Amino acid sequence: MTSAGLTETDWSGEGVTIGKIERELARLRDESAGHGSQPNLRTSVMTHIAWVPARWQAAAEETLAGMAERHPSRTLLLVPRPEADDDRLDAQLSLRCFPVGARGVCGEVIELELRGRRAVAPASIVEPLLISDLPVFCRWRGEPPFGAAEFVQMVAVVDRLVVDSEEWDELRYSELAQVFDRVAVSDIAWRRAEAWRFELAKRWPAIREQRISVRGPRAESTLLRAWLAARLGRDAESITVEPGPELGVRLDDEDFPQPRPLYATPSDLLSAELDQFTRDRIYEEAVRTAA
Structure with missing residues (x-):
């Protein structure tokens, strides 16, 4: 689902490095304007991270598509697959541009599959991709694994954690309250x-x-x-x-x-x-x- 006037350019790769992701993003931005056009504007008001276990992936992508141009941002969709046999990072990059006059306003979507041990060390992957001096939000799909390494690392990286406790198997509010002094928290159920x-x-x-x-x-x-x-x-x-x-x-x-x-x-x-x-x-x- 896309909005009227939306254009997308994409790239994907397996076993990639952060450096490769950054180079491909730069290439997509350069190519998005088209020959003879004014360069598109890369506009971001935040870095929006979504931690999306596989069972939540379709819902997360539908929600993201429905937001259209309301929050221009760099969006990182992190899909953990700790059960994978290999330890690697797979990426799918999209540049989503909306027309504004003769130019386009573009936001970046970086979907990363964190395979094997990469799934328990997300901070080292996320931090180089954050846009400096902008707030960082994380939408955590499903019930957070309170106390697990990946959750602790992400809480340390972001400014705001967004959960939906209606998605949880148990209402673990006492554990959620323990992070209030470390990160601002929002709950979609609230x-x-x-x-x-x-x-x-x-x-x-x-x-x-x-x-x-x-x-x-x-x-x-x-x-x-x-x-x-x-x-x-x-x-x-x-x-x-x-x-x-x-x-x-x-x-x-x-x-x-x-x-x-x-x-x-x-x-x-x-x-x-x-x-x-x-x-x-x-x-x-x-x-x-x-x-």
Whole structure:
């Protein structure tokens, strides 16, 4: 899926070095303008890293395509394959250019397959490819392996870690909270409930004394209950939670009106996270309450 006016140029290689990747990127940029055209603009506001185990690869690529030109960046898609028999780095490079007048504004997508032992030492691969003096975001697909070498290394490299705890097998919020002082953290499950928090906040202070029950997907309902408990100064156990396909809230015996969603697609949700540069203290408080 591509946007109107998008052009792409590509290169791929197996067993490559970082130097080879950098040379091929430079060549793609030179060739992208075409003969006799003005050179395209290489525009980046960040380095966007995505740690994408194979089971999440299709979803990650669809989300990236849906973001189009909203966040011009150098994007590194890291696909770990620690089970591979050989230790090597395979690469697929794309230059994605959108027309702006007589020129194109280009972003780079560097998809790297980290095979064998390369999968447990990502920092040495990522650091040479970062754009200096720009923030570094990492979208970690699936449940992070807290404490594992690859996770610890990536936390040390990036400015913001973006997770979706709805993708986790277990809600390991106590372990997530341990990295808050090392890296800013965002959670797409928290972002999905943003409209609910806006609307429920309008019921302050009367809501403080009401019976509250929350239903919905596991992570979203857990975080919404934790936020309510922390903000209202109540014991989290006083707010009941039930599973359900979508979020819902009851105050006393009345269903709270369903708010209009703020984000239509996974691309919109990720785009919102990439617009946030500071720590979210209220989210951190909710995570600690849920832990």
